[in-house]
Amino acid sequence: MIFSFIKTEIKVVIGALLAGSAIGFLTGLWALAYASILVVVMIWFLTQIGRLHRWMNAGAQIDNTPRLFGASSKIVEQVCVIKQENEEQFERSRELIRRFEAATAAMPDAMLIVDNSFNIEWANEASKGILGIDAQKDAGRSVTNIVRDPVITNYLTRREFAQPLEFTSPRSEENDLVLRVISYGEVHSLMYVQDHMDVLRLQQVRKAFISNASHEMRTPLTVIIGYLETLMLRDDSPPEISRGITGALEQAHRLKELIEDLLSLSRLESLPLSQSNADVVDMLSLIRECIELVKASSIYNQQTFAIKVPDPALIRGDQTELMSAVQNVIDNAVKYSSANTRIVLEWRIDPTRGVFLSIQDYGEGVDKLHLSRLAERFYRVDKGRSRDMGGTGLGLSIVKHVMERHGGQVKIDSELGVGTQVELQFPPEILVSDEKREAG
Numbered sequence: 001m002i003f004s005f006i007k008t009e010i011k012v013v014i015g016a017l018l019a020g021s022a023i024g025f026l027t028g029l030w031a032l033a034y035a036s037i038l039v040v041v042m043i044w045f046l047t048q049i050g051r052l053h054r055w056m057n058a059g060a061q062i063d064n065t066p067r068l069f070g071a072s073s074k075i076v077e078q079v080c081v082i083k084q085e086n087e088e089q090f091e092r093s094r095e096l097i098r099r100f101e102a103a104t105a106a107m108p109d110a111m112l113i114v115d116n117s118f119n120i121e122w123a124n125e126a127s128k129g130i131l132g133i134d135a136q137k138d139a140g141r142s143v144t145n146i147v148r149d150p151v152i153t154n155y156l157t158r159r160e161f162a163q164p165l166e167f168t169s170p171r172s173e174e175n176d177l178v179l180r181v182i183s184y185g186e187v188h189s190l191m192y193v194q195d196h197m198d199v200l201r202l203q204q205v206r207k208a209f210i211s212n213a214s215h216e217m218r219t220p221l222t223v224i225i226g227y228l229e230t231l232m233l234r235d236d237s238p239p240e241i242s243r244g245i246t247g248a249l250e251q252a253h254r255l256k257e258l259i260e261d262l263l264s265l266s267r268l269e270s271l272p273l274s275q276s277n278a279d280v281v282d283m284l285s286l287i288r289e290c291i292e293l294v295k296a297s298s299i300y301n302q303q304t305f306a307i308k309v310p311d312p313a314l315i316r317g318d319q320t321e322l323m324s325a326v327q328n329v330i331d332n333a334v335k336y337s338s339a340n341t342r343i344v345l346e347w348r349i350d351p352t353r354g355v356f357l358s359i360q361d362y363g364e365g366v367d368k369l370h371l372s373r374l375a376e377r378f379y380r381v382d383k384g385r386s387r388d389m390g391g392t393g394l395g396l397s398i399v400k401h402v403m404e405r406h407g408g409q410v411k412i413d414s415e416l417g418v419g420t421q422v423e424l425q426f427p428p429e430i431l432v433s434d435e436k437r438e439a440g
């Protein structure tokens with residue numbers, strides 16, 4: 001490999017040695033002959049290297065290569081190939097950047113690349129209209145110095161970006177914006193600000209529609225149920241008509257339950273959070289009441305309840321909402337477990353993490369792949385089975401909403417064929433301790 005690279009140089013050296021020998025032979029001055037030839041060869045080599053060096057220093061222009069021989073000319077060729085490849089790569093990157101800039105310029109949302117101290121490195125055009133940030137003028141300045149809004153400053157300094165921040169536009173009070181910060185690499189973050197107006201308006205329209213439609217259906221349905229119940233009381237109806245009336249009444253009751261669930265959900269969504277968290281609720285009596293109700297209902301299948309809850313278990317919350325959440329979870333435990341199994345309700349206090357009410361059943365359980373979706377509206381693992389039980393798939397989403405409104409959350413764990421544990425997790429401040437109760 002190396003020999004082919006310096007083939008010309010080897011030939012020149014051999015030629016020079018032969019020429020030196022010939023001159024030495026003719027003149028008898030061997031040393032002088034070799035020395036002169038060596039000097040000539042050296043000068044040739046140095047000239048080649050000198051030209052190569054000059055060409056490289058002048059930017060190694062592909063269209064202006066020097067006339068060289070041997071290894072030097074091969075070096076020139078290789079440099080040209082590498083340069084050509086680099087230029088193509090560079091052009092491809094430039095094209096990519098051009099396309100990225102065109103795409104971000106067309107975006108209606110503001111996008112910024114910032115460093116660890118939120119100094120702007122790059123911003124798209126929409127940033128100007130939405131946040132008043134000029135990509136050129138404001139490069140290097142901190143976002144918090146340009147958008148002087150304490151809500152944004154607090155959010156950025158807390159550095160907890162799991163949840164996006166909703167805030168009012170600094171430019172127009174009517175616009176609601178949503179800020180997301182996505183960290184990437186060691187020191188960079190992408191800040192993404194979206195105008196939330198349309199999404200919010202759409203959500204409001206959806207909520208209003210569900211709430212109005214449910215309200216409108218409730219009155220005629222109550223009338224229908226009333227008529228059906230009166231008809232049921234008549235003894236003179238033929239058996240097939242009687243059966244029809246019973247079926248219709250069952251379905252009407254199901255529809256009523258669905259409407260009631262939809263109305264509770266839209267109430268939970270529309271009332272501000274501060275209106276709950278008002279009453280002091282004894283969770284033990286609430287649990288006992290829920291158990292009495294489930295025992296009196298048609299879904300009860302002789303399950304036994306073990307209640308490991310202190311007397312009293314006081315928290316601050318909305319009695320009606322908490323009742324509906326606990327009732328939903330207990331109903332599920334009963335509905336989805338077989339006769340004579342145990343249902344264990346346990347209360348646990350962790351002063352730093354919060355208060356937990358777990359409801360464990362030993363029923364059919366669900367496959368883990370469904371767990372993350374159980375609290376979605378209308379999500380039912382086995383639609384047929386749930387429907388037979390009178391289920392609408394709204395129960396757990398009501399539970400989720402109630403828990404969120406109390407600053408907590410619902411955690412579900414389940415194993416197919418083994419059982420399900422639902423844990424209602426409340427924040428520690430919701431607990432009414434004995435001292436607080438006495439002071440109150």
Ligand code: ATP
Pocket residue numbers: 261328332333336337361363364365366374375379380381382386390391392393394395396397419420
């Ligand atoms: P609804 O509560 O509105 O009457 P539902 O019980 O079907 O109807 P959710 O309470 O939201 O609706 O529950 C959703 C689904 O989660 C259920 O259909 C069921 O498949 C599953 N599920 C909930 N709790 C349990 C449980 N304890 N054991 C097994 N599956 C459960």
Ligand code: MG
Pocket residue numbers: 328331332391395396
């Ligand atoms: Mg349910």
